[in-house]
Amino acid sequence: MPWPKAILEEFGLWPVWMSHDAAAAAASAAQSDVATLEVADASAVNADDLPPWDVPAAVATAAAVRPAARVAAPETAVPVATEYREPAPVARATNPRPATPNRTGAVSRANDLPPDDIPMWLDSEGYGDGDAAADAALWSIVRDGGEADAPQRPALPAVETLDWEALTERVANCRLCGLCEKRTQTVFGVGDREADWLLVGEAPGQQEDLQGEPFVGQAGKLLDNMLRASVLKRGENVYIANVLKCRPPGNRDPEADEVASCEPYLKRQVALLKPRVIVVMGRFAAQSILRTQASIASLRGRVHEYEGVPVIVTYHPAYLLRSLPDKAKAWTDWCLARATYEAVCESTPANKPIAN
Numbered sequence: 001m002p003w004p005k006a007i008l009e010e011f012g013l014w015p016v017w018m019s020h021d022a023a024a025a026a027a028s029a030a031q032s033d034v035a036t037l038e039v040a041d042a043s044a045v046n047a048d049d050l051p052p053w054d055v056p057a058a059v060a061t062a063a064a065v066r067p068a069a070r071v072a073a074p075e076t077a078v079p080v081a082t083e084y085r086e087p088a089p090v091a092r093a094t095n096p097r098p099a100t101p102n103r104t105g106a107v108s109r110a111n112d113l114p115p116d117d118i119p120m121w122l123d124s125e126g127y128g129d130g131d132a133a134a135d136a137a138l139w140s141i142v143r144d145g146g147e148a149d150a151p152q153r154p155a156l157p158a159v160e161t162l163d164w165e166a167l168t169e170r171v172a173n174c175r176l177c178g179l180c181e182k183r184t185q186t187v188f189g190v191g192d193r194e195a196d197w198l199l200v201g202e203a204p205g206q207q208e209d210l211q212g213e214p215f216v217g218q219a220g221k222l223l224d225n226m227l228r229a230s231v232l233k234r235g236e237n238v239y240i241a242n243v244l245k246c247r248p249p250g251n252r253d254p255e256a257d258e259v260a261s262c263e264p265y266l267k268r269q270v271a272l273l274k275p276r277v278i279v280v281m282g283r284f285a286a287q288s289i290l291r292t293q294a295s296i297a298s299l300r301g302r303v304h305e306y307e308g309v310p311v312i313v314t315y316h317p318a319y320l321l322r323s324l325p326d327k328a329k330a331w332t333d334w335c336l337a338r339a340t341y342e343a344v345c346e347s348t349p350a351n352k353p354i355a356n
Helices: 005-010 020-044 052-064 130-142 164-172 207-209 215-230 256-273 283-290 317-322 324-347
Strands: 195-203 236-241 277-280 304-306 309-313
Touching: 020 052, 164 256, 195 256, 195 283, 215 256, 215 317, 215 324, 256 283, 277 283, 277 324, 283 304, 309 324, 317 324
Parallel strands: 195 236, 195 277, 277 309
Antiparallel strands: 304 309
16 A cells, blocks of 8 residues: 555655655656646747748757756755864973083083984983083084095195196086086197197187087187288197186176186196297186286287286187278287297297297
């Protein structure tokens, strides 16, 4: 016998649990409601406003796009926030470590003593083992992240003590400034290591960085012609170097820290070479070596000095490729360099062969 609807509703089971007859009646009523809605939706479409071939389709479309009934989301219980209470602080017994004299009678500094909250440092009384000096030494090792038996890395020899081979290796492995990050290789220098003439440029360019040799490309060809006109030749009584041993990105002017990092290398090259004359090419090279901000125009035409060696300032070959009229001025600089060299040779003992 089917349960009455009133009883099912009383227990909250209607319409979850209903009789077969009631379910059939409910389904029939639902279909009747759908048919009524479809007729109402179709009647809302005005057939006179549509083309003849679209009237049936419009009626069907109106029924198809009918919005669906929304289903209410079930309510969920929101938990009630409870008030947070911070636990009461726990009293901790403090036992500050007194300044204990070590074996020599001196009192150790506070930073040299191990902290009191590291159990391995404490004995049963809360203090050290009585050897304050040993405690301080071991604590300094742990504090600095070292090991008691870690070998110390030997210090590198001073640059001024290096020979040619050691200096070349030091430059090749140099990482004193940021230029080492983007270089292809260092450009140490090239030429006769017993030369009287030292030519100093500014810094390696792109081709120099790729080939590892200073003054290559078109600027190098022009320099070779200038040397030939001065009765000189690359590699014979001539040594060529740069202020910087690494290429600055984009051929920009070097930074002060980059010059400071490379300066000891150039000084050592001068000390090993012992040239009789130095020809400095370019504004930046002249300002770096002579420690001045003067223009190259004001530095030309007179003799300067670097590490006790006469210095002549002239234009950089790359600049002369862009400014052809200044080649005549550069020629006068090379003539001054030749005259200075001959004067030095006459006034000093000839301990090295002199170029003709």
